[in-house]
Every structure is written in structure tokens, then in C-alpha cells.
Amino acid sequence: MSHLFGIPPQALFGQLLLGLINGSFYALLSLGLAVIFGMLNVVNMAHGALYMVGAFVAWLLLTNAGVGYWGALVLASLVVGLVGLVLERTMLRRLYKVDHLYGLLLTFGLALIFEGAFRHQYGVSGQPYPIPDLLKGGTNLGFMYLPTYRGWVVVASLLVCLGTWYAIERTKLGAYLRAATENPTLVQAFGINVPVMVSLTYGFGVALAGLAGVLAAPIYQVSPLMGSNIIIVVFAVVVIGGMGSILGAIVTGLGLGLLEGLTKVFYPEASNIVVFVIMAVVLMVKPAGLFGREK
């Protein structure tokens, strides 16, 4: 097997792996956005910035406190989740009764503030973050070389995505969440503290972004702009998958990552726009998205 459609297999599989990695981040980030949109009806434009904050918290923990990668996975997610809780309690909460657009504008402003602050403090050049010892090196699979860390990112994000899907679709807590998404007033009238649930949902959604940021730190560099680079594609993923659809976010995230990888092999010039072309087509054919429910 020397060539496949005139493409050396190393190049093909290499790009597919890259696509799968990108897809893992798309999936993790669009999952958080879907959870937040479903429950709060807020298009969280701050998601990319909070992903960046997650990566920075990991880097700061390492350089200032000597806390390594594994500790950062937990701590940085918690920190970002807490930041989310504070944002929801102090600002977002005030906007639920007005048009969605206000939530979008508020979170967009917050994203700019976060990015500006980190840019001011740390400049735009990326900070390197080392791969943890346990995940250094790689494996020769015969047809391609698989760096261990990249394999880990794919597996870890898949596990987190599936775990989140399970928690929402198959558990009691998830049933509360789904019910409150449909009719918060009635769920409250059953004795459940919906406002607290809403805060925790936002916290959890952005904690997923923080986690993605830590996972990304050793692959991409830790830079204030890393969030805005990825978030536009992630929003396209959410639209294609269907606003608020959990499964849609996961499947489209991974699928579009792979598709982007393939495009890089066969027609590199189109690789940056392929996602948006698909978004346009999906919006024309199925406006609610591939997995979305028509209202």
C-alpha cells in the first residue's frame, strides 16, 4: 500500500489524526456550548476565552506552584467552573428575561475582556507547556506514527463527551436538567431549586471548556488568542449539529474535524472553509441542524 488515491498513506493518516484531534476539541467545546444553550438559552461567546483561561491556569499552576499536568486537569477545570459560576450569578442571571441577543453580547464582551487582560499580561507569543512524562513518546502503528499524547487527547475527550451524554440522557439529574430546559417553572413547582441548577449547569459547561484548554496546552501553545482561533469553527459545529443537541455536538464535532483533515489532504485550499460551506448547506436543507428538533 504505497498510495491511496495518489496520496501517500502517511500523509493521509497524519492529517486524519490531526483532524481527529481538532475534532476532539470541537466536540468538547461544542458540547459545553450545547449544554449551556439548552438550559440557559445563552449563546456563550465567552466559551473560547474560558478555554484559553483553562490553558493559562494550567500553565500558571506549573510555572508558579509546580502543579503538574494531572493536577491541572482537575484544578484548572474547577477554577474555570468557578469563574463561570460567578459570571452567571452576577451578570448572566439578569439577562434571562430579555432577548437571547443580550446574553450573546454580554458574553462576547466578557471574551474580549478576558483576552485583552491575558494579552496585556502575557503578550501574544505562546507559552510552551510540556507533555507530561507518562504521555511522552509514541507508537509506530505500521501505517503511521501515533504520538501518545495525541492518542490520549482523543480518548480522554471521547470519554468526557460520552460521560456527559450519559449523565444528561440516562440519569435522574439529567432528567431534572432536561425537564427544566422544557419548563423551568413547573420543575420549580415540584420543589427543585432551578436557579441553582442553572448556575451549576453554566459552571459545568464552562468547566468543560477549561478542561479542553488544559488538554490543548501541550499541543498548541498557551496563548491569549488560542480561544478566538477555535471558537468560530466551534460555533459552526454547534449550528450544524443543532443548537442544544448533546449528541449532535459530539458527533458533528468529531465528524467535522475528520472532514477538515481530509480536505487538507485532497484540497488544502478549502480546508479553512469546508466547515462553513457545510454549515451553509445544512442551514438551507435542515435549519434546526442535523440533530436538532424542529420547533
Place this chain on the structure above:
Amino acid sequence: MPDGAMTKTAMLEIADLHGFYGESHVLHGVSLEVRQGEVVTLLGRNGAGKTSTMRAIMGIMGKRTGSIRFQGTELIGMAQHKIPRLGIGYVPEERGIFSSLSVDENLTLPPVVKDGGMTVPQIYDLFPNLKGRGSTQGTRLSGGEQQMLAIARILRTGANLILLDEPTEGLAPVIIEQIGVAVRALKQRGFTIVLVEQNFRFAATIADRHYVMEEGHVVDMIPNDQLHANMDKLHTYLGV
């Protein structure tokens, strides 16, 4: 629940209740009381304030003044999610079956707030139609079955006061009959029930007393055994 002394205590006491949705003043001094073990209906035309009274009890209303006491506890000013936890179950007019939840998930959604709730097998005995439908999407049930599910899910929670908002609305007579049997069975079990009804023939078969509402307050109270003597008056109130 034994008759006698217990039935004399007021379980729910509403005094001079005013309620507002934003700027609009919808309840104008509602006063009524419901004793333990009673079935009491709120009758009245559309817009008389029946549903609003129930929503005011549950705290689903912008602003309330006056007093709503449940077993001696004042509900006005209490956090909304704490009210049901005192043992008040609410079955809204629109039924509120969740489409993203299965029948089972709908049934077990409201948390148990007190001991003494009915078990799932007991609930299936009361509403045999729900049996074996557990994995069906909640909103795929028929209207009557959704109404049964909406009542059923409250019975698990141990709530001893049940607010039933128009349980017969839009249902076929044979289904109304089934709902009536179930409500009487609940009364037998000692549940206290406040029932909003447009269909006072249905109400007359189960209620102990009827409160008539007009323009946001109670204008009359008719014990069920004097219902026939007051038919003319009632026809005027309800405009039927």
C-alpha cells in the same frame, strides 16, 4: 384519614390575597379555607382567577400580598422551590408532561418530599392505562393518559394537599369518568384536594364544598349538599 376532629382543622387558609402579573392586578382579595381531607372546588368563568389562585399558592406569580397559610406556615415570601416541599402537589392546567422525558422519567421526576406517598404499583392500580408504557415518550400518550400521568407523578411525592387545575378539560366523557374514579379514590386515601373546574357536573360528583370566584375574588361558598337548591344562583354565576 378518620373523620371527626381532624376534619375541622383548616389545612390551607387564604386571607385577603391579592396577586399581580407584572402591572396587571389579577387577584382582588381572595379568602377561602380548605380543611384536612376535604375536596373543595373553585368554580367560575374564564378569567375569574381560579388558576391564578393556584399559581399564587405555588408562588408562581410576580407579587402577592395578604396571607396564604399551609398547616400554619405562611407561604408568601417563601422561596418558590420550598413551597412544594411542605407537601403541596401541583397539577397544572396544561398538564406539563415533559416531551424529552419518558413516561417513567416523568412519573419519578418530582422528588419525594414526605413519607407516606403512594408506591409505583399502587399508582398503576389507580391508573392502569399507564402500566407498561414506561419507556414511551411522555407526550406520546393520549390527552387523558397525560392527565393521569400528571396526577400520578404527584402521588409519589407524599404531598398531602393536591392542587388540580381543570383535570377534565378537553377529555372524552369516558376518560372524565376514569379521572373522577381516581379523584374519589384519592379522597378515600385522605388526600386534601383543591380542584379548579369549569365542568361543575363533574365537580358535584366529588366535592364537599364549592367556592365561586368572580373578578379575582370569592363571591360565594356552596356546600355540595346544597348545590341543587342553589342551581339558579350558580347558573347566573357561571353564565351557563
